Amino acid sequence: MIEHEIIHTSNVSKRIFNIVQDLAEFLLLFIKILMELIYSAVDKIFPKNFKDICNEVVLITGTGHGIGRELALHYTAFGSTVICVDINQKNNEETVNKAKRLSKGAVHSYTCDVSNRDDVLALANKVKTDIGPITVLVNNVGIMPTHPLDKHTPEEIRRVFDINVFSQFWTLEAFLPQMKEESRGHIICMSSIAGVVGLANLVPYCATKFAVRGMMEALHEELRDGPYKNLIKTTTIYPYMTNTGLCKRPKVKFPSVLGLLDPKEVAKHIIDAHRMNVLETTIPTSLLHINNWSRLLPSNCGIMLKDFIDSGVESDL
Structure with a gap:
C-alpha cells in the first residue's frame, strides 16, 4: 500500500x-x-543592410525574355558572374549580348530544356567544368496557359507541371550539391500571386505555383535543421501579374493601384529580396500582408475582398 x-x-x-x-x-x-x-x-524604420553579390555565380533559368532577361541584366550590372539558361538559343543570345554591353560581370549562355532531368544534370556538369560551382540559383522559368480547367488537355497540364514544378526539382538536384560543397548558396524560386490565392482560368498554373511555395517552405526547413543552417538561404517570390506576355488577357479593376508590373521593377525587387535574405515576398509587398490578414477572417470575407479587387485573367481561347 x-x-x-x-x-x-x-x-x-x-x-x-x-x-x-x-x-x-x-x-x-x-x-x-x-x-x-x-x-x-x-x-522597417532603419535603412536595410544589403549584402554584396559581386562575387556570386548566378544561374538563371528562362533568361530568353521577360523577368529572366531583366534579372540577367541586373545581376550583371552588380558584377556577378551570370549563367543564362533558356530553351530558345536565339533569345538567350540576345540577352547575353545585352548583358555583355554593360561591361560588368561575366555572362555565359547555355541552351537547355530544364523540364528534362537528364539535360539539367548534364548542364550542371558542363557549367561546373566551364565556370565552376554556382552559388545562386534562380528558378525563373514558367508557362501560363489561361483558360478554364475543362479546356486544358492532359498534355498541356503535364507540360505546365513539367516546366513550372519538375524543372525546379531537377535544378535543385543538379545544383544544390554544388552549394553544399561550397558551404554557401542562395536559392530563389519564382512562385506567383497565383501561388497565394486561387484564380479562375488558372487552375493548373495555380496548382504549380502553390506546389513551388510548398516545396520551398519544406526545403527551407530541411536546410534550417541540417548542417547548412545560415549557409544556404532560400527566397520565394510571388509577383503580381507582370507585363511579359504571359498574361494574354489580364483583368485589372484598379490599374493605377494594381496595374501590370514592369519586368525591370520586378527584377529589382527580386534582387533586393536576395540581398536582404528575405524568406518570402510578394511584389508588391503589401499583397502578402493583405492575404495573411484576410486568411484570419471567415472564408466569405476573403471571397468578398477578392471580388472587390476583381483582378485576374480572362480565358485566352
Missing part, C-alpha cells in the same frame, strides 16, 4: 513537473515572438 502511494505521488510529481516545464517553454516562446515583432517593427 505504501509502495503504491509512493508510485502515485511520483507520477503526480512528474506530471506537475512536465506541466510547469511546458508552461515555461511556452512563456519563453511568447517572449521570443514578442522580441521578433519588436525587431521587425524597428527593422
